[in-house]
Amino acid sequence: MSGAARIEENATCLGCGCACDDIAVVIDGGRITEARNACALGVRWFGDGSLPGAVLGGRTAAIEDALGEIATMLRAARAPLVYLAPDLTSEAQRAAIAVADQLRAFLDSFTSSTAGEGILAAQRRGRASATLGEIRNRADVIVFWAVDPAASYPRFQSRYAPIPVGIHLPNGRKDRTVIAVDVGGQRGPDDADVRIQMTAEEEPLFLASLRASLAGRTMGDAPIVARVTELATRLNRAKYAVIVTDAESPPSVPNGRADALIALSQSLNATTRGSLCTLRAGGNRNGADTTLTWQTGFPMAVDFSRGVPRYQPEDATLPRLARGAIDAALVVGAASAIPENVVKALGGVRTAVIGPRASESAISASIRIDTGVAGIHESGIAFRLDDLPLPLRALLPTPRDTASLLKALGTAIAAQGARA
């Protein structure tokens, strides 16, 4: 470490939705050399902090020209798309939504093609939820439903539950019962106290039977009932039961899991207390849902084409692209983190990318503007997977601030007048 090294304490990691905010980032010579406390996934996410700073594809390298050309392209489109990729501050997300509103565009995020099913289920039923601090301090029974957080949410267990000591769990892990529910190949943690297994085909019936059991009824045949009864008994004895599910890894064949888990966690509250914890991946995904909701009333798939927000979750980005209903796109955020099928579907659509490493993106975009990564190069707010807002501080300079750039794009669009 050279004399110029500095340590940025309490940085928030957006490597996954856990948003651990206790990372000590060591910076030496303008590069991140260490991310203390971070898991492997977090270390990868922070990287060394280096970024390209290019403006590609415009008639000149001047940012004003590039923005003007993006504005012209989007205004000329019949049906433009604004797509929120990960690694944006909520300030940038809000500015991107403003641009979509102004353009009467279709606005979507990665949520519609990943965690959308759970959001729709929660709109039908509501949800019983708890923030991670509550789970840490209160949950004595934790059911990992077809998810082992070790892979995609590496610090979940050590930082939130089941490992830490909590106010009502003075002995930490010893005071908690961990139940792994394995659904086909989707397994719970190896070190669970109890393991319950089912095939993917059995899952819907198992969930229905479990809810029936909690309500004092029996449903299903003996082999299912035996497993159901064991789980129901443990849930009913819990002081505070939490069911953990992974919104980013839904069943390979949709089977109503998200809906059933919401109903299950709600019904726990007839006799004891319980919540559902929905894991989300990194890059401020919950922020996209949250900011879009407060600005428009809807969390994803918002169509502004009639001058008002219309909710189109059944006709989101992928089907629109597939049937040629989008003729220009602005991708904002880390294009490298966009689902593969969306990248593919964008091929052939005139596209501009504003985000970190836009210049290296696999998307064939006409204009690309490099910006910074939320929480590494850009300050603002990000939302943890439990929807709590956390601060982001710029640890390194950004090539250009995404939120400011999007506001400037809005000004450029306004200067060109209303869309025809």
Next chain:
Amino acid sequence: MTQLRITGGAIHDPANGADGDVRDICISDGRIVASLPPDAPVLNASGMVIMAGGIDIHAHVAASSVTLGRRLLPEEHTLDPAAAPALEDGTIPRSGTGGTVPSTFTTGYRYAGLGYTTVFDAAVAPVSARQTHAEFDDTPIIDGGFFTLLGNDEYLHRQIAANELGRAKDYAAWILKSTGAYAIKVVNPGGVELWKRNVREVKTLDDPVGASNVTPRRILEVLASAAIDLGLPHPVHIHCNNLGVAGNVTMTLESMRALEGRRAHFTHLQFHSYGGERGKSWNSAARQVAEYVNSHPEVTGDVGQVMFGDATTLTADGAVEYLLHTSTGRKWINADIELETGCGIVPYTYKDKAAVASLQWVVGLELFLLSTDPWRMVLSTDHPNGGSFMSYPDLIRLLMDRAYRDEKLKSVNQKMLAGSALADGIAREYTLNEIAIITRAGPARQLGLVHKGHLGAGADADITIYSRDANFAKMFSTPRFVLKAGTLVVEEGQLRRAPAGKRIYVQPGYDDSLMRDLGKYFEAYSAIQLANYPVTGLRDAPMPTGAA
């Protein structure tokens, strides 16, 4: 526009003793001034009624809970799309959606369209305060502030248990300062923590909350005293135990007596003024509550009127929402929040054919009509709990127009109304000045906002100008002109400008020795770093605090 003279209007400015007086109002640089040069531009308000901009002392408009509610209600939003207004000030207008929980921009536009220029969000989880600030940034025109939830906070309870009352006060100050809040809010003191422990009912003010010496009574006393000792402009803002439950008037009055002699604000009292007995009978106890408030000048309140139609119940009081979910079968959100508070949400419809909703409607009106001091019993619907803020004009008509009110009373379910004061006939009709009190001057005084709620020199030039109409609902729903800090935001009934509002908050001091103990607590139990807790970058100057 830096200067403007409003001429010819009838001024209803109860804080300055004006009751329909016709005189000029002079505005310079966003404030009201005593005079202007003769060549200043003029707005002719002849024949119109002029009041200060409306102030909503208790609404849910900018908070994590509100956005959870927004997310729950796509069907409402689909039915009430809100196109971007045609603005003339160069700001880019925004579309949105309405319903009972409108999107942020639409919230700002619609409040301003009603002549409201200041709104307080009544229930913000401290840990989510930065979201509230961000949502207010997206809520144009209105000045915004919020109350932060402290009645079910684990660290506070620990200080009460240990009889560390100085530290409890310091903690309250630290929370206010860290979150950029304006006042201390207590929701169902102790009851939200008990709900998390699966204890679903608070039977008395002396029920233990964990430790035997932590009780609803102690929580109320400690936080009421903290607000007074810190010299906060607004006293502790209390949502009592047992909201919405038959017979809860006993608890409400006991809570008031517990704080007798201390300043305190009791909110949405309609929901806390029921006689009878749970599961057996249910009737109005508005008279008892109104009489207590009438005779205790240290007490202020707002009504939390129920208005027939769609609402969304949305509160930190998670336990009550579970009951509502099971009794209505409607969808339900519960969120237990970070050892601080809770949240429950259930969409709800108040039907005039329903006995309980009709009783609630009557109880609210009785609180208005039996309260002798309008300065201390002000207008709210606990938006969106009792109804949307968009129903305020109709509520004003119910208060001002006895014939309209009596006609409506005949059409509601009478089952639980026997013996109620309203059913027996109340002749009172609110005057324009009394309306000005319960919608502006009173809230401003209760909140300690010396620059708002009146039209005297030095006040913020937040002004609403109405055309007279025999139908008061019509008159109050479509002001002709609205000025916000001197800017004409509504002109001839149309929203024309949407400047950013200001933030209203306090920054009280505390003894730094708090931080060592708090640091240990965070280290042991928090899922957020202490250093990341405070909101930074607050804009606008804080309101002063300190001994009066």
